[in-house]
Amino acid sequence: MITEMLKPENVRIVTEACDWERAIEISTQALVDQGYITEQYPKTIIETTKKHGAYYVLCPDVALAHARPEDGVVKKQLALTLFRHPICFPNKKDTVRLIITLAAEDSNSHLDVLAQLAELLNDDSRIKLCVNMDSTEKLYEEFVRG
Amino acid sequence: MKEINSILCCCMTGMGSSFLVAMNVKKVMESLGMEDVLVEHAGTYDAVPGAADLFVCSADIYEECARAGDAIPLEHLTDYEEIETKIKAYLNS
Numbered sequence: 001m002i003t004e005m006l007k008p009e010n011v012r013i014v015t016e017a018c019d020w021e022r023a024i025e026i027s028t029q030a031l032v033d034q035g036y037i038t039e040q041y042p043k044t045i046i047e048t049t050k051k052h053g054a055y056y057v058l059c060p061d062v063a064l065a066h067a068r069p070e071d072g073v074v075k076k077q078l079a080l081t082l083f084r085h086p087i088c089f090p091n092k093k094d095t096v097r098l099i100i101t102l103a104a105e106d107s108n109s110h111l112d113v114l115a116q117l118a119e120l121l122n123d124d125s126r127i128k129l130c131v132n133m134d135s136t137e138k139l140y141e142e143f144v145r146g
Numbered sequence: 147m148k149e150i151n152s153i154l155c156c157c158m159t160g161m162g163s164s165f166l167v168a169m170n171v172k173k174v175m176e177s178l179g180m181e182d183v184l185v186e187h188a189g190t191y192d193a194v195p196g197a198a199d200l201f202v203c204s205a206d207i208y209e210e211c212a213r214a215g216d217a218i219p220l221e222h223l224t225d226y227e228e229i230e231t232k233i234k235a236y237l238n239s
Contacts, residue, residue, distance in 0.1 A: 055158035
């Protein structure tokens with residue numbers, strides 16, 4: 001269940017314009033603060049992006065920011081950050097407004113939640129709805145709907 | 147049409163995006179009546195020759211996967227139509 005991995009307070013809307021590195025820091029900050037991941041996790045995502053590109057941009061407007069369990073995951077968790085200003089990632093044509101931060105503690109235990117998220121991610125109209133949400137409460141509701 | 151037994155969907159880490167791709171690849175194979183094809187997901191480190199008959203991957207890691215065998219690069223990892231079109235084109239090529 002998504003509700004087991006996503007807390008309402010970890011859904012955030014960011015109004016400042018920022019570059020992709022800052023966007024990764026912002027979208028992982030809550031999970032660092034709460035001890036779900038270490039500070040190494042965003043650093044690894046940023047380093048890997050510089051070497052191999054933004055491998056987690058899924059489609060226009062949506063990224064699933066993540067590294068591997070050994071890169072600093074303490075306990076599995078999700079965070080959701082909506083950026084009012086679209087973020088440009090290296091070598092990507094599409095800009096991103098919604099960053100889903102995934103901390104997975106092993107290869108399998110988060111897959112049921114990802115399968116639920118896939119329903120939303122495969123639906124362009126729901127993505128459009130999400131990126132235009134005006135409150136974190138509504139955004140949370142739309143996500144936990146599955 | 148090409149005969150294949152297995153497809154490995156790959157992304158950089160094997161944790162997230164590759165699973166989402168695999169979900170859509172399974173749906174495509176079912177729609178083609180080819181649900182017997184084994185569809186799995188993994189990171190680039192598992193994209194080695196012989197690991198699968200076909201690799202479906204994000205465009206970022208296409209070179210690594212193409213070294214392992216036949217590979218299809220995706221621009222949008224969650225775009226069902228793109229996956230369907232490219233797999234059909236591959237099977238008919």
